[in-house]
Amino acid sequence: MSLQHSIRLAISNDFLNAYNELPRKIRNKVSELINRFRLGPTRSGLNYESIRDGREKRLKSVRVDRDYRAIILKPESGNVYLLLWVDKHDDAYQWAKRKICRVNEVSGALQIIDVEQVEETTEKLSQRKNQQQTGRFDFVENEDLMRLGVPEILLPALRQVVTDEDVEELLPHLPREASDAVLMLASGYELAEIFQQLDKTQKRQKVDPEDLETALKNEDTLSRFMVVTDDSELEEMLAAPLEKWRVFLHPSQRKLVERDWNGPVRVLGGAGTGKTVVAIHRAKWLAQNRFNNPNDRILFTTFTRNLAVDIQANLKTICSPELMGRISVINLDSWVTRFLKEEGIETRIVYGSDTDEFWSRAYSLAPSELGLPISFYREEWREVVQNEQCKTLRDYLSARRLGRGTRLSRKQRQQIWMVFEEYRNLLREGGLREPDDAMRDAVEILRAKGRECLPYQAVIVDEAQDMSKAAFCLLRAIAGDAKPNDLFIVGDAHQRVFTGNALL
Incomplete structure (x- = not known):
């Protein structure tokens, strides 16, 4: 049995993950549905149903059985069909209502976007941003952001990003290729270096947003869609335990x-x-x-x-x-x-509360005139001594303390180091070490x-x-x-x- 010659079927990773969570009996019915679809996606027996109040008019529901539905993108024209989701009836419709499917007009990638999540995140970031603040990504042009994979609908949200917390808020709503690029931008990479590392140095020819056939050849698209070209491979995959x-x-x-x-x-x-x-x-x-x-x-x-x-x-x-x-x-x-x-x-690695006793004993050497609580020493140890790999006082004196807040003179660092040295010695005397x-x-x-x-x-x-x-x-x-x-x-x-x- 083979897919009709003129029809192109692509199955999303989201569909495959949802399929894998179904009861075995339902998975068998989904496999039967896919087989019927492969005989002809326009056959009357498939009974496409529109998604009421859906954001994407091309998304349709197809019956698996009385309780389950599959969500398919049925093109208004052309021969590319996308199998996107499968779930219980109401859950499948709720999933489909929020989604749109768009071809990024710069990167050429086919992207599935949760519009409700995008709108909520954009509003949240907008309320958080002081309009006098400079946006984290204001130096990057829209076209370059889209070339890196950012969907056009998410550009307004990206323009509201100021802090690290904002970046974390946005990342889960981006396609994978865009989240990797935004992560690198936020971490200080130069734009040219990001293009180089993500292999996006060549500008694409003009992208037709209606051309799903070409979009399915895009590498970023293929990171989230399986284009069915080998029926036996698909059957083996769906039948796998x-x-x-x-x-x-x-x-x-x-x-x-x-x-x-x-x-x-x-x-x-x-x-x-x-x-x-x-x-x-x-x-x-x-x-x-x-x-x-x-x-x-x-x-x-x-x-x-x-x-x-x-x-x-x-x-x-x-x-x-x-x-x-x-x-x-x-x-x-x-x-x-x-x-x-x-x-x-012979050593045992210790973590967290296992070190409390040793910290208490080492803290007894802390100079009272510094007035620093034990929590400061533990944080300084973790964020500076261990992170900067300080083994000696000389290492600590030259270590960077970015983000630590409390300024320390050279003399104060020397006094603090006595506590760290004692803590490390106490651990070793007990045959213990921290992982680092x-x-x-x-x-x-x-x-x-x-x-x-x-x-x-x-x-x-x-x-x-x-x-x-x-x-x-x-x-x-x-x-x-x-x-x-x-x-x-x-x-x-x-x-x-x-x-x-x-x-x-």
């Missing part, structure tokens, strides 16, 4: 996975964009195609122990036992503890011994947005000198937005 769905690789993601990178690569994306799935398939592809000798090893690390367990389980669904034997999955703190133990250093200190110890050992003591040819990193500068320094030390396919890092573009960039 749940555990396979958890690691389903969208065709648009393959270009990230199945290619040789000259050195470190970082993949950014918001929640639900499949970053972990990309990382999982990258590990498999490298083990199969690049580092496939029996003694080759790949380190797959992440921030939390629970996520490492999930990744291990998901890898097993797509990897043979032989491949799994060459991919080591472990969260970074556990790796550090194990590595230090192998080097003869343990990571720096591991880096020093690797630099002294040479990374040849490690078996890894490549390092895959998930949830990188939660990792510190010390963590990135360790990852670089584990991977060794930059070389092809050495570091593949994925993280959420919408978290830890304004922290300093780590050098890879």
Whole structure:
């Protein structure tokens, strides 16, 4: 069975995610609906229904059964149909009422936009902004913002952005390519550098906003739509069990996975964009195609122990036992503890309230004339000493304290350092370390011994947005000198937005 020759069908990631959440019986009915659609989208049996009070007149509802509906963009002319959402009857209609589907007239990408959320966010940002304030992105022309993927309807909201908080407010409502670009703009990247990094240096020819056929060839479009060209692939995907769905690789993601990178690569994306799935398939592809000798090893690390367990389980669904034997999955703190133990250093990593007693004892050395509470010391330790990787008083005296508020003289820093030094010594006497200190110890050992003591040819990193500068320094030390396919890092573009960039 094949799709009519003249018809183009594209299925959105949102539809696939919604489909995956349906009961198995309903998923079977949705598959039957897609099969009927592929026989002919204009057949009378499909019974398209308009969305009452909908923002997008081309969006139609199609019956799955008595209780469920699919939402389809049915063109007024042309042969491109978009399968966008599936849900319970009322929920499907509510989803469709708020959405519009537009081709960005500068970038050429097909974008689905929640108009109600855009209007609410624009109003909220407008009320928050003092009209005398300079907008965060006033220096960027509308055409350049749209070229970076910002939908025209969101330009008014972008013009109201002033603070970091405003940026965070706006990011979830942008298409992925635009959120990555706005994130970089907010972090101080030059516009030309953003165009270069996001591969948008070439201006596009005039875009026809009604030409969905051309829009479906756009790379940004293909990051959120699967264009059905292979019926067998679609049938296999829809029939796959749940555990396979958890690691389903969208065709648009393959270009990230199945290619040789000259050195470190970082993949950014918001929640639900499949970053972990990309990382999982990258590990498999490298083990199969690049580092496939029996003694080759790949380190797959992440921030939390629970996520490492999930990744291990998901890898097993797509990897043979032989491949799994060459991919080591472990969260970074556990790796550090194990590595230090192998080097003869018994230590336990401590967090948060586990350090309260040690802070209380170290605080007893704090000069009373400074009048600084213990909370100041703990924040200064976290935001300055650890973030700037201060190991000595000299490091602390020269460390930047941006955003700390309280000004400190050189003499005051010397007095404060006594508390920090005592705190660190107390931890070590107890065989304890904070994560950043343990990571720096591991880096020093690797630099002294040479990374040849490690078996890894490549390092895959998930949830990188939660990792510190010390963590990135360790990852670089584990991977060794930059070389092809050495570091593949994925993280959420919408978290830890304004922290300093780590050098890879």
